[in-house]
Amino acid sequence: MTVEQRVLDQIALSRDEYQMVVERLGREPNEVELGMFGALWSEHCGYKNSRPLLKLFPTEGGRVVTRAGEENAGAVDIGDGLLIAMKIESHNHPSAIEPLQGAATGVGGIIRDIFAMGARPIAMLDSLRFGPLAPVSDTPADVEEATRNRHLFAGVVAGIGWYGNCIGLPTVGGETGFSSSYNGNPLVNAMCVGVAKAGSLVKARADGPGNPLILVGADTGRDGIHGATFASVELNEQSEERRPAVQVGNPFMEKLLMEACLELVEMDWIVGLQDLGAAGLTSSAIECAAKSGTGLRIDVSLVPRREAGMTAYEVMLSESQERMLVIAKRGHEEKVRDLFARWELRSDVIGEVTDDGMARIVDGAAEVACVPVRELTDPPQYRRQGVAPEWLRRLQETDLSLIPDLGISPADASSRTSAEAALLRLLGSENIASKRWIFRQYDHQVLTNTVIGPGEGDAAVLRLKGTSKGIALATDCNSRTCFLDPYVGGAIAVAEAARNVVCTGAEPVAITDCLNFGNPEKPEVYFQLEQAIRGIAEACRTFDTPVISGNVSLYNETNGSAVYPTPVVGMLGVLDDVRYRLTMGFKDAGDHVYLLGGSGAIGLHGEAFQLAGSEYLATLHDTVAGQPVIDLALEHRVQELCLVAARADLLRSAHDCADGGLAVALAECCVAGKIGLNASELPVDGRLDAALFGEAQSRIVVSVAAAKRDSLLTAAAAANVPVCALGQVSGPSLRVAGLIDIRVADLENAFNSGLPGLIGASAGQT
Amino acid sequence: MRFAIVRFPGTWSDGDCFHVVTELLGQQAEYVWHRETNLDGFDCVVLPGGFAHGDYLRAGAIARFSPVMDAVGRHAAAGRPVFGICNGFQVLCEAGLLPGALMRNDVLQFRCEWVNLRTETTRSRFTAACAPGQILRIPISHGEGSYYAAPDVLATLKEQDRVAFRYCAEDGTVSHEANPNGSLQNIAGILNEARNVLGMMPHPERAAEELVGGVDGLLLWRSVIESFVLSR
Numbered sequence: 001m002t003v004e005q006r007v008l009d010q011i012a013l014s015r016d017e018y019q020m021v022v023e024r025l026g027r028e029p030n031e032v033e034l035g036m037f038g039a040l041w042s043e044h045c046g047y048k049n050s051r052p053l054l055k056l057f058p059t060e061g062g063r064v065v066t067r068a069g070e071e072n073a074g075a076v077d078i079g080d081g082l083l084i085a086m087k088i089e090s091h092n093h094p095s096a097i098e099p100l101q102g103a104a105t106g107v108g109g110i111i112r113d114i115f116a117m118g119a120r121p122i123a124m125l126d127s128l129r130f131g132p133l134a135p136v137s138d139t140p141a142d143v144e145e146a147t148r149n150r151h152l153f154a155g156v157v158a159g160i161g162w163y164g165n166c167i168g169l170p171t172v173g174g175e176t177g178f179s180s181s182y183n184g185n186p187l188v189n190a191m192c193v194g195v196a197k198a199g200s201l202v203k204a205r206a207d208g209p210g211n212p213l214i215l216v217g218a219d220t221g222r223d224g225i226h227g228a229t230f231a232s233v234e235l236n237e238q239s240e241e242r243r244p245a246v247q248v249g250n251p252f253m254e255k256l257l258m259e260a261c262l263e264l265v266e267m268d269w270i271v272g273l274q275d276l277g278a279a280g281l282t283s284s285a286i287e288c289a290a291k292s293g294t295g296l297r298i299d300v301s302l303v304p305r306r307e308a309g310m311t312a313y314e315v316m317l318s319e320s321q322e323r324m325l326v327i328a329k330r331g332h333e334e335k336v337r338d339l340f341a342r343w344e345l346r347s348d349v350i351g352e353v354t355d356d357g358m359a360r361i362v363d364g365a366a367e368v369a370c371v372p373v374r375e376l377t378d379p380p381q382y383r384r385q386g387v388a389p390e391w392l393r394r395l396q397e398t399d400l401s402l403i404p405d406l407g408i409s410p411a412d413a414s415s416r417t418s419a420e421a422a423l424l425r426l427l428g429s430e431n432i433a434s435k436r437w438i439f440r441q442y443d444h445q446v447l448t449n450t451v452i453g454p455g456e457g458d459a460a461v462l463r464l465k466g467t468s469k470g471i472a473l474a475t476d477c478n479s480r481t482c483f484l485d486p487y488v489g490g491a492i493a494v495a496e497a498a499r500n501v502v503c504t505g506a507e508p509v510a511i512t513d514c515l516n517f518g519n520p521e522k523p524e525v526y527f528q529l530e531q532a533i534r535g536i537a538e539a540c541r542t543f544d545t546p547v548i549s550g551n552v553s554l555y556n557e558t559n560g561s562a563v564y565p566t567p568v569v570g571m572l573g574v575l576d577d578v579r580y581r582l583t584m585g586f587k588d589a590g591d592h593v594y595l596l597g598g599s600g601a602i603g604l605h606g607e608a609f610q611l612a613g614s615e616y617l618a619t620l621h622d623t624v625a626g627q628p629v630i631d632l633a634l635e636h637r638v639q640e641l642c643l644v645a646a647r648a649d650l651l652r653s654a655h656d657c658a659d660g661g662l663a664v665a666l667a668e669c670c671v672a673g674k675i676g677l678n679a680s681e682l683p684v685d686g687r688l689d690a691a692l693f694g695e696a697q698s699r700i701v702v703s704v705a706a707a708k709r710d711s712l713l714t715a716a717a718a719a720n721v722p723v724c725a726l727g728q729v730s731g732p733s734l735r736v737a738g739l740i741d742i743r744v745a746d747l748e749n750a751f752n753s754g755l756p757g758l759i760g761a762s763a764g765q766t
Numbered sequence: 767m768r769f770a771i772v773r774f775p776g777t778w779s780d781g782d783c784f785h786v787v788t789e790l791l792g793q794q795a796e797y798v799w800h801r802e803t804n805l806d807g808f809d810c811v812v813l814p815g816g817f818a819h820g821d822y823l824r825a826g827a828i829a830r831f832s833p834v835m836d837a838v839g840r841h842a843a844a845g846r847p848v849f850g851i852c853n854g855f856q857v858l859c860e861a862g863l864l865p866g867a868l869m870r871n872d873v874l875q876f877r878c879e880w881v882n883l884r885t886e887t888t889r890s891r892f893t894a895a896c897a898p899g900q901i902l903r904i905p906i907s908h909g910e911g912s913y914y915a916a917p918d919v920l921a922t923l924k925e926q927d928r929v930a931f932r933y934c935a936e937d938g939t940v941s942h943e944a945n946p947n948g949s950l951q952n953i954a955g956i957l958n959e960a961r962n963v964l965g966m967m968p969h970p971e972r973a974a975e976e977l978v979g980g981v982d983g984l985l986l987w988r989s990v991i992e993s994f995v996l997s998r
Contacts, residue, residue, distance in 0.1 A: 158875075161876050162876075165817075165876055165878075165907070165909070166776070166817045166820070166821075167778070168778025168779075168816060168817075250820070251817075251820075252775070252776050252817060252819070252820025252821075252822070253820075255775070255776055255778070255817075256775055256776075344775055439878075440875075440877055440878060440879050441875050441876045441877070441878070442876070442878060443876070443878045443907045444878055445878065445905055445907060445969075445972050445978070445979075446778055446779065446782065446815075446907065446972075447781065447782065448782045448785065448971070448972055448974075448975070448978050449978070450978060450979075451977055451978060453979075463977055463978070465785070465789075578977070
């Protein structure tokens with residue numbers, strides 16, 4: 001065999017896989033052909049490690065119109081003749097090397113996935129993870145790491161804002177988390193949501209031999225070559241050399257492309273539309289042909305170039321942004337090209353659909369590649385054996401009762417942390433603190449559909465003009481929980497995302513997911529991946545929220561160390577009447593506050609196990625340990641109750657208990673509503689830290705007008721959900737059980753100054 | 767009343783303005799592509815927000831050369847209303863229809879949030895429906911909104927009562943803390959000398975329905991429509 005290891009490394013094919021290519025072709029591939037195999041057989045395009053596991057997801061449901069994997073994104077029917085298309089995708093490795101462009105082009109890519117279906121994008125969300133912003137110690141290495149993390153964080157936020165703001169799409173929500181496991185390998189997951197009329201979606205197909213392939217948008221350059229491959233290997237010290245694999249974005253061009261494509265799909269001139277993403281023209285054209293069982297012929301000499309001297313290999317693998325492939329009906333070429341010309345965009349016929357099942361690439365008169373389409377799109381699939389690591393059991397079985405509890409009186413406060421100090425510390429911690437520093441840099445209002453914006457509720461809510469409906473959108477994943485138990489953590493990611501949309505009064509309908517994991521060739525990582533997928537699948541069945549689209553990002557490792565398993569769930573909820581939406585803030589003095597789904601009817605009871613994986617343990621005791629648990633049946637009942645109560649207009653506010661537990665949730669309700677809570681009579685027994693800051697699942701804080709208390713309690717009894725009366729909205733302070741008495745203004749200050757304080761002088765005004 | 771809503775490549779508040787003018791206020795509106803050279807028959811021209819021509823080089827710097835701008839200039843010279851919002855304000859300054867320039871926000875970041883504006887003059891067809899000094903809650907969404915003009919221009923604006931809005935606190939105090947972008951004298955919007963051209967950075971089309979956060983922006987649109995009705 002003549003191929004050099006260096007060549008295989010560049011395209012991340014193993015020698016066995018190369019041998020498989022040779023056997024399938026009956027000959028050695030040439031350079032262009034090998035490049036195409038490398039791209040399409042990469043994990044990023046070919047899902048060779050994850051596809052067998054993804055089959056575990058429930059993908060069917062009454063509302064599903066486009067299933068996961070069928071098209072660029074999934075779609076559901078929400079009634080009133082409207083479809084919602086959505087997808088989440090990662091751009092982790094590019095963002096690790098060049099945060100601004102890496103994040104920006106991640107946004108651009110996911111927007112193209114939505115309008116490639118003929119759906120008009122209406123909202124973006126982002127799920128981000130970084131290493132800590134403050135050094136974990138004074139050592140030069142840790143100081144340098146934190147400096148780098150701040151650089152990545154600021155760059156990613158600026159990149160997302162730049163692209164979304166310029167193209168005119170609102171970034172309405174998302175989440176940002178921090179942990180040392182993301183040092184050097186941040187996660188940048190972007191989600192786009194679009195709306196289309198029922199029956200109007202277009203497909204990414206290349207039917208009809210003789211139909212022309214028209215490339216539109218930006219010229220093709222040398223940027224992003226091997227991007228799909230780069231996404232499928234671990235990062236290390238040499239990764240900086242991969243900088244040329246990061247693409248450069250042009251949101252202005254994409255805005256024109258989006259408007260032109262959305263106009264085009266109204267015409268009857270095309271058979272298919274596909275964006276050029278990972279592996280560029282290669283994957284875009286060949287995936288369309290594979291779906292249609294056709295072949296294609298592309299003449300790379302017809303592809304407009306940004307620079308002279310590009311080879312066929314470079315043209316086929318370029319990941320230059322803002323390009324789309326139109327598969328037009330023969331005879332309609334000129335009309336299509338005129339339409340793009342009106343939008344001041346270039347378009348060129350670069351080839352045609354054929355009937356022989358071959359991907360034939362020519363460069364003028366010379367044939368440079370000719371391989372069967374079905375071989376390119378049929379990568380080997382690996383069913384690996386996951387192994388639970390030895391250390392995991394030790395972490396899960398850690399005796400959390402050995403952790404010293406909070407001090408109960410000012411007298412113990414000298415030796416023990418007080419509840420008040422713990423609360424203020426948590427409110428200012430990077431994972432819990434207000435994300436206003438981020439979202440004020442994003443246009444979250446353009447298109448004037450944003451009814452609940454960032455920071456106002458547990459999910460973003462958009463109205464759908466011309467209907468009474470609204471949609472709620474949230475992303476969620478508690479990666480610390482996934483690290484401690486990937487199965488339970490996966491289920492919790494779905495449960496929390498569903499709870500978030502339920503807390504706005506919306507019914508959970510479907511999810512999209514982005515599975516961010518380490519190297520699946522390592523048995524413990526494969527174990528995490530498989531378990532998380534199984535957990536997500538079970539929770540999706542419980543809530544009847546099928547997986548309609550998603551993305552897998554593996555090899556998230558830096559110098560051999562994997563990120564926390566981070567299966568991000570993007571949830572879509574529907575409100576039949578957007579007037580009955582809920583926000584998190586307490587509303588009026590005198591409203592009664594209840595905890596739905598807590599441990600009992602009378603007061604709070606804290607036990608050490610509730611601290612498992614909590615922000616409290618991580619922040620105040622530098623400990624990540626314990627066994628997370630969730631009772632999906634209880635969770636479902638709690639969510640149903642909240643939904644029923646919201647629809648009956650019983651509630652004034654709703655907010656889930658998540659990071660930081662009940663005390664943080666109550667503080668957030670006070671800060672958002674700018675009013676206090678008197679829960680001073682609330683009985684608390686057992687461990688104080690667990691009662692206040694434990695992160696038991698399936699709990700929602702609601703407030704209700706006095707006149708509607710009985711209706712709520714009746715509904716709760718009927719739903720078999722435990723309810724605990726916490727107190728009444730009142731006054732300028734949050735007062736809890738004689739342990740906490742803090743002015744809302746002080747809570748707000750801790751909450752709002754956390755991130756600006758950590759990011760430093762560049763925070764700007766507060 | 768008939769509105770022309772100008773679309774440059776990269777404009778994105780066009781649909782939001784269209785929605786307010788037609789759906790909420792029952793007027794007629796048409797989108798006008800930037801290559802149009804004729805605005806006859808339109809009563810008001812709106813230059814909406816966005817990133818015209820990508821705002822490459824400098825916000826509005828390329829848009830001023832779009833063919834439609836000659837027609838916008840003629841429309842303004844004829845005394846008919848021209849309403850420049852956000853990017854539209856930037857374009858009007860670049861085109862010389864309004865004095866001064868919009869520079870990068872002093873915080874060096876994009877800012878999208880609700881701000882308070884103090885109505886500095888009601889003597890215009892855009893603010894006639896406001897009470898003198900009325901505080902309006904309207905969002906901003908821009909990266910280059912820091913208003914700058916030479917001292918003599920600022921003096922003229924003041925002297926001729928041409929500052930339409932200033933950024934202020936909830937209680938109306940015009941303070942440094944209430945200035946989101948470093949604009950000189952907290953200026954958020956200005957009028958031309960003939961008072962028929964308004965440029966402002968905040969987005970009144972985003973404050974036209976309670977459902978999406980507030981209705982104070984409607985006062986501006988209503989002013990334009992009522993002044994048109996009165997002028998007939």
